[in-house]
Amino acid sequence: MNIKESFTNWIYEIQDRICTAxxxxxxxxxxxxxxxxxxxxxxxxxxxxxxxxxFEKGGVNVxxxxxxxxxxxxxxxEVDKGWFYACGISLVLHPQSPMIPTVHANYRYFELYDEExxxxxxxxxxxxxxxxxxxxxxxxxxxxxxxxxxxxxxHHPELYPKFKESCDRYFYxxxxxxxxxTGGIFFDYLRAKEECNLxxxxxxxxxxGDAFLSSYLPxxxxxxxxxxxxxxxxxxxxxxxxxxxxxxxxxRGTLFGLKTGGRIESILMSLPPRVRWDYNxxxxxxxxEAKLLEVLRSPxxxxx
Amino acid sequence: MNIKESFTNWIYEIQDRICTAxxxxxxxxxxxxxxxxxxxxxxxxxxxxxxxxxFEKGGVNVxxxxxxxxxxxxxxxEVDKGWFYACGISLVLHPQSPMIPTVHANYRYFELYDEExxxxxxxxxxxxxxxxxxxxxxxxxxxxxxxxxxxxxxHHPELYPKFKESCDRYFYxxxxxxxxxTGGIFFDYLRAKEECNLxxxxxxxxxxGDAFLSSYLPxxxxxxxxxxxxxxxxxxxxxxxxxxxxxxxxxRGTLFGLKTGGRIESILMSLPPRVRWDYNxxxxxxxxEAKLLEVLRSPxxxxx
Numbered sequence: 001m002n003i004k005e006s007f008t009n010w011i012y013e014i015q016d017r018i019c020t021a022x023x024x025x026x027x028x029x030x031x032x033x034x035x036x037x038x039x040x041x042x043x044x045x046x047x048x049x050x051x052x053x054x055f056e057k058g059g060v061n062v063x064x065x066x067x068x069x070x071x072x073x074x075x076x077x078e079v080d081k082g083w084f085y086a087c088g089i090s091l092v093l094h095p096q097s098p099m100i101p102t103v104h105a106n107y108r109y110f111e112l113y114d115e116e117x118x119x120x121x122x123x124x125x126x127x128x129x130x131x132x133x134x135x136x137x138x139x140x141x142x143x144x145x146x147x148x149x150x151x152x153x154x155h156h157p158e159l160y161p162k163f164k165e166s167c168d169r170y171f172y173x174x175x176x177x178x179x180x181x182t183g184g185i186f187f188d189y190l191r192a193k194e195e196c197n198l199x200x201x202x203x204x205x206x207x208x209g210d211a212f213l214s215s216y217l218p219x220x221x222x223x224x225x226x227x228x229x230x231x232x233x234x235x236x237x238x239x240x241x242x243x244x245x246x247x248x249x250x251x252r253g254t255l256f257g258l259k260t261g262g263r264i265e266s267i268l269m270s271l272p273p274r275v276r277w278d279y280n281x282x283x284x285x286x287x288x289e290a291k292l293l294e295v296l297r298s299p300x301x302x303x304x
Numbered sequence: 305m306n307i308k309e310s311f312t313n314w315i316y317e318i319q320d321r322i323c324t325a326x327x328x329x330x331x332x333x334x335x336x337x338x339x340x341x342x343x344x345x346x347x348x349x350x351x352x353x354x355x356x357x358x359f360e361k362g363g364v365n366v367x368x369x370x371x372x373x374x375x376x377x378x379x380x381x382e383v384d385k386g387w388f389y390a391c392g393i394s395l396v397l398h399p400q401s402p403m404i405p406t407v408h409a410n411y412r413y414f415e416l417y418d419e420e421x422x423x424x425x426x427x428x429x430x431x432x433x434x435x436x437x438x439x440x441x442x443x444x445x446x447x448x449x450x451x452x453x454x455x456x457x458x459h460h461p462e463l464y465p466k467f468k469e470s471c472d473r474y475f476y477x478x479x480x481x482x483x484x485x486t487g488g489i490f491f492d493y494l495r496a497k498e499e500c501n502l503x504x505x506x507x508x509x510x511x512x513g514d515a516f517l518s519s520y521l522p523x524x525x526x527x528x529x530x531x532x533x534x535x536x537x538x539x540x541x542x543x544x545x546x547x548x549x550x551x552x553x554x555x556r557g558t559l560f561g562l563k564t565g566g567r568i569e570s571i572l573m574s575l576p577p578r579v580r581w582d583y584n585x586x587x588x589x590x591x592x593e594a595k596l597l598e599v600l601r602s603p604x605x606x607x608x
Contacts, residue, residue: 265584
């Protein structure tokens with residue numbers, strides 16, 4: 001079995017594992033599944049959870065799409081013609097409680113061909129995972145980063161610092177001068193190079209994905225009984241507005257999906273369920289809300 | 305007084321007039337005002353209304369900015385260097401009641417210079433007004449279009465059909481295959497040309513602005529007692545999500561403002577206060593909700 005087949009199998013298998021564990025954690029809601037086909041080739045399996053005890057809205061989606069390169073990718077890679085295969089898993093969870101962070105993870109693999117059915121002329125992995133807290137519990141953020149770092153360190157000590165910095169740079173609301181959340185890891189265009197062949201990146205990406213549940217569920221368990229009320233809910237809905245701003249203004253993945261005719265409802269499952277935009281809201285500098293903003297404005301190192 | 309000075313005076317004067325009338329209509333909330341300065345030259349006067357009896361959130365903003373051309377405009381106009389003056393009024397109103405449409409209007413004037421303090425080498429007007437209903441009352445949409453048409457027709461019979469079509473084309477959520485609302489008029493780059501000199505466009509733009517209250521307030525009066533409940537509110541919040549999608553993904557004005565360092569809170573006052581995104585919501589084909597979607601998917605002519 002080659003890397004393409006192995007990774008494709010893995011995304012379906014990890015989708016099952018993650019959904020089962022999330023349903024157990026939620027205890028009330030179940031994922032509903034939509035299989036969809038892409039006219040030009042391939043399709044996907046979207047799984048959405050809504051109105052749960054823990055999860056207000058979330059999606060764990062896999063897709064495997066292939067065919068002729070869409071015009072937008074041809075332009076980006078400056079090629080006149082070409083074929084591709086792309087597959088990946090993408091998940092976003094928006095909890096009910098403002099004390100539990102939103103989480104996002106995505107692992108994907110891409111192959112490019114000069115001719116239909118030919119050998120790949122280029123191939124790479126991309127992905128990452130990042131946390132978006134509303135109220136800051138430093139031990140949660142440290143746990144999340146620590147889990148990501150442990151996986152990366154198994155492969156090479158330079159990976160985590162690099163991926164952490166890329167994550168801070170990528171998930172940044174330029175127009176607000178603040179990060180979307182407290183980061184995690186982000187990587188793209190991991191190609192075969194010197195001692196790091198594609199199998200090396202395959203192992204890294206799948207291990208990162210395999211570690212998702214252990215990076216996030218302990219945080220959910222710790223925070224699910226944390227009390228909250230209307231003021232915390234209000235702040236969460238305002239901050240969810242920033243999440244929407246990032247995804248619709250800056251996120252390359254979202255915009256790319258929308259412009260190349262991806263399935264809209266699967267792409268936009270990442271948007272939070274209830275959101276607010278109020279004018280020019282200010283927070284007391286001593287408040288927990290201001291403390292979060294401080295961290296979003298100057299990203300920190302969370303592990304040594 | 306030249307056109308630049310006249311138009312600048314007009315935007316401040318019409319802001320006063322519109323805000324006073326909207327406060328009278330609302331009967332409860334008042335606009336709060338923020339004056340702001342732009343570091344590189346100029347500034348603005350934002351007026352925001354929130355939690356009113358009629359208006360849940362709205363902004364009526366004017367700005368007059370000038371200085372060296374920002375990089376983004378230089379690129380767009382393919383010039384290496386240049387100065388500009390831009391001023392305009394922009395308003396968005398999000399009513400509480402799903403029975404009252406959201407409305408947007410914007411009128412602006414732009415001058416370009418080769419050298420600081422020189423005569424303009426280019427100048428144009430832009431703007432328009434458009435309606436976004438949640439529940440469709442055809443007579444409301446007809447009234448809005450009829451008012452816009454009457455102003456345009458005073459100038460030239462070809463203007464309204466042209467501006468109406470531009471509006472349908474511009475306020476279009478490509479990724480959803482549907483219009484943001486039921487349209488109105490939209491124009492840009494109205495330059496001096498043959499018999500239509502700048503004074504001609506100045507008169508058109510200011511008359512359109514002057515007609516705003518009569519295009520919208522009768523609709524508010526007619527619908528403010530229309531009953532509604534949770535299901536209508538729910539649909540309104542979902543549709544507001546589409547409004548956000550348009551403004552953040554497609555609206556040139558919003559993206560331009562964000563990328564050229566405009567005042568974020570003034571630009572994003574256009575976003576609705578409470579918004580929802582649920583997964584793949586479907587409506588009974590015989591419902592009022594489906595009827596709206598039908599009109600958004602195939603824009604109609606609203607006046608003969």
